[in-house]
Amino acid sequence: MRILLAFFSLLLAGSAGAQTLTACDWEAAHPSDPYHVGPGVSSKAVDTVRAIAACEQAVKDDPAEPRFHYQLGRALVYHADRNGSDWRVGLPHLEKAADAGHVQAQFVLGLMYQREGDACAAAKTMKRAADAGLKAARIGYSNDYLAGRLGGCDDVATAAEVDAYLAAAGEQVGGWYEQMLLEVLRRDLAAVRGGER
Numbered sequence: 001m002r003i004l005l006a007f008f009s010l011l012l013a014g015s016a017g018a019q020t021l022t023a024c025d026w027e028a029a030h031p032s033d034p035y036h037v038g039p040g041v042s043s044k045a046v047d048t049v050r051a052i053a054a055c056e057q058a059v060k061d062d063p064a065e066p067r068f069h070y071q072l073g074r075a076l077v078y079h080a081d082r083n084g085s086d087w088r089v090g091l092p093h094l095e096k097a098a099d100a101g102h103v104q105a106q107f108v109l110g111l112m113y114q115r116e117g118d119a120c121a122a123a124k125t126m127k128r129a130a131d132a133g134l135k136a137a138r139i140g141y142s143n144d145y146l147a148g149r150l151g152g153c154d155d156v157a158t159a160a161e162v163d164a165y166l167a168a169a170g171e172q173v174g175g176w177y178e179q180m181l182l183e184v185l186r187r188d189l190a191a192v193r194g195g196e197r
Contacts, residue, residue: 019067024058027051028071032136033104035067048079059093070097070105077112087115103129107137119144120153127157130165135172138165139181146188159193 021038028051031040041051055072062068073093080087091112097105110126113119123144129137142162150156157165166186173182 022058022068023054024051024068024071027054028075029067030071030074030104033067033070034134035070035102035104037067043078046075046078048075048082051075052079066097066100066102066105069093069100070102070108073097073105074108087112098125098128101132103132103134103137106132107134107140110137110140119149123150123153124155127155130157133168135169138169138172139185142166142169142185142189146185146192159189162189163193 019037025037026039027041028046029036029038029040031042033040052072052075055068055075058065058068059072070093073090076090076093077087079085080089091109094105094109094112098109106125106129110122110124110129113122113125123141126137126141126144130141141157142165144150145157145162166182166189170182173179
């Protein structure tokens with residue numbers, strides 16, 4: 001692994017403004033994270049023990065880097081889920097990354113708040129990620145809006161804003177299932193907007 005890590009680090013170092021690939025990136029970067037460095041690892045493929053150790057070291061070495069906090073939070077939540085322990089252990093790192101503007105962390109933090117049953121906190125952080133252009137957040141927030149989960153929350157998007165999220169997501173989606181999901185959400189939105197008249 002060290003040889004591959006060194007190889008990818010050299011490749012990334014040759015790019016303008018590139019960041020150094022760390023063991024934390026190698027073990028816990030999400031492939032859909034706009035800020036990921038290196039190849040990214042699917043959720044099922046994360047070796048949580050190695051990822052936690054690598055990302056704890058990365059956070060220790062560079063505590064101001066939001067990417068490392070997001071990746072550590074990701075690894076901690078996965079590890080807890082797989083072992084039946086408290087997944088909230090990852091929340092402080094996800095919150096730190098989200099507060100620093102890490103878009104993928106904002107989206108994932110929204111999912112974690114949904115787990116806690118706090119739809120309004122989830123909506124707030126997921127809307128930030130949707131406004132920043134993250135495809136998953138645009139679709140996820142739109143789905144929550146259309147499912148009626150955001151009633152009583154502050155700063156809820158308008159139907160026109162949700163329409164804009166879905167239009168922008170249309171430029172990002174790929175594959176039949178994502179296209180089908182988007183079509184369903186657009187139909188639901190049309191029905192909601194028809195009822196507003």
